[in-house]
Amino acid sequence: MTVTIGNHVIGGGRPAYVIAEIGLNHNGDVAIAKELIDVAVAAGADAVKFQKRTPEICTPEHMRDIPRETPWGTMTYLDYRYRVEFGLEQYIELSDYALLRGLDLFASPWDVPSVKFLEKLQVPAHKVASACLTDVPLLEALRDTGKPIILSTGMSTMEQIDAAIDVLGTDQLVLMHATSTYPMEPDEANLRMIPALRNRYPGVPVGYSGHERGLQISLAAVALGAVAVERHITLDRTMWGSDHAASLEPTGLTHLIRDIRIVEQALGDGVKRVYEGERAPMAKLRRVSA
Structure with a gap:
C-alpha cells in the first residue's frame, strides 16, 4: 500500500520521504523558520514539519x-x-514560502483546536507526535479530516499502538518507528522494530523518526526498509532551546539525504545478475568457466 502526501508517494518502492522537522527550533522567529526551510530545500528534503499547540490546553x-x-x-x-x-498569518506566510520551494509543509497538532487551525492552512497531512499517541479525542479529530496521518510510536507499547490504529484506521496511515529520548543512544534505537511493525500491520508503510546524534542509525533504518525518515534540523546545535542539541545542522542534513539516496541505490532489487563491470575481472580471474 502507498500513501500520497502532496506530490509525493510514500511506500511501494519509492525513494524514502524525508521530513525535516523544524518543530520549535525556529524559537518563535519567522525569519529563522524561513532559513530552516531554505536548509531543507538545499539538502533535498521532501517536507518540513512544525509543531502546533494551544498553550492554555x-x-x-x-x-x-x-x-x-x-x-x-x-x-x-x-x-x-x-x-x-x-x-495563522505567520503560518500562511511560511506555508506559501515552503510551497513555492517545492516542499510539503505540515505539523504535529497537540490538541483538537490545533487540528482545526491546521485545517485552515489546508495542510496535505497531519503528524501525530509520540506523546499524543494515546490522546483519543485528538486522534479522532485527525481521522475525521480525511487527510493522510503519520503516526510516531515512541514511548508507546504495542497495545497502545494497536489502540491508536483502531481509531485512525490504516487507509492513509504511515507508521514511524521512534524512541523518544533526546538525544537517543544507539542501544535504544531498536531498528528491528521497522520490519516488526511492517509484519504486524501488513500494507501500512513504516518509516523512522530519529532523535540520535549522527547519521548512521537513520541510514540503517533505510537499509531495513524505512519508507520515510524524519530528523530535527537546526541552524546551530548550540542555539537556545530544548531540541537543538538532538538536531542536524545544515551540513548534516545534506549528508544524510545524500547518503540515503546512495543506500537506496545500493539496495537493488534482490535479483542476482552479472554486471557489465564484472566481465573484465571475470575474464581475468576465473579459471574454470561454467
Whole structure:
C-alpha cells in the first residue's frame, strides 16, 4: 500500500520521504523558520514539519507559573509557550514560502483546536507526535479530516499502538518507528522494530523518526526498509532551546539525504545478475568457466 502526501508517494518502492522537522527550533522567529526551510530545500528534503499547540490546553497547570529564563528575559512557562507559537498569518506566510520551494509543509497538532487551525492552512497531512499517541479525542479529530496521518510510536507499547490504529484506521496511515529520548543512544534505537511493525500491520508503510546524534542509525533504518525518515534540523546545535542539541545542522542534513539516496541505490532489487563491470575481472580471474 502507498500513501500520497502532496506530490509525493510514500511506500511501494519509492525513494524514502524525508521530513525535516523544524518543530520549535525556529524559537518563535519567522525569519529563522524561513532559513530552516531554505536548509531543507538545499539538502533535498521532501517536507518540513512544525509543531502546533494551544498553550492554555497543552501546558500542565502545575507548570504554567514556573519562571523560565529565555532569550527574551524571565517569563512564566505559559508565557514562553505563547511566545514561540506562530499565528495563522505567520503560518500562511511560511506555508506559501515552503510551497513555492517545492516542499510539503505540515505539523504535529497537540490538541483538537490545533487540528482545526491546521485545517485552515489546508495542510496535505497531519503528524501525530509520540506523546499524543494515546490522546483519543485528538486522534479522532485527525481521522475525521480525511487527510493522510503519520503516526510516531515512541514511548508507546504495542497495545497502545494497536489502540491508536483502531481509531485512525490504516487507509492513509504511515507508521514511524521512534524512541523518544533526546538525544537517543544507539542501544535504544531498536531498528528491528521497522520490519516488526511492517509484519504486524501488513500494507501500512513504516518509516523512522530519529532523535540520535549522527547519521548512521537513520541510514540503517533505510537499509531495513524505512519508507520515510524524519530528523530535527537546526541552524546551530548550540542555539537556545530544548531540541537543538538532538538536531542536524545544515551540513548534516545534506549528508544524510545524500547518503540515503546512495543506500537506496545500493539496495537493488534482490535479483542476482552479472554486471557489465564484472566481465573484465571475470575474464581475468576465473579459471574454470561454467
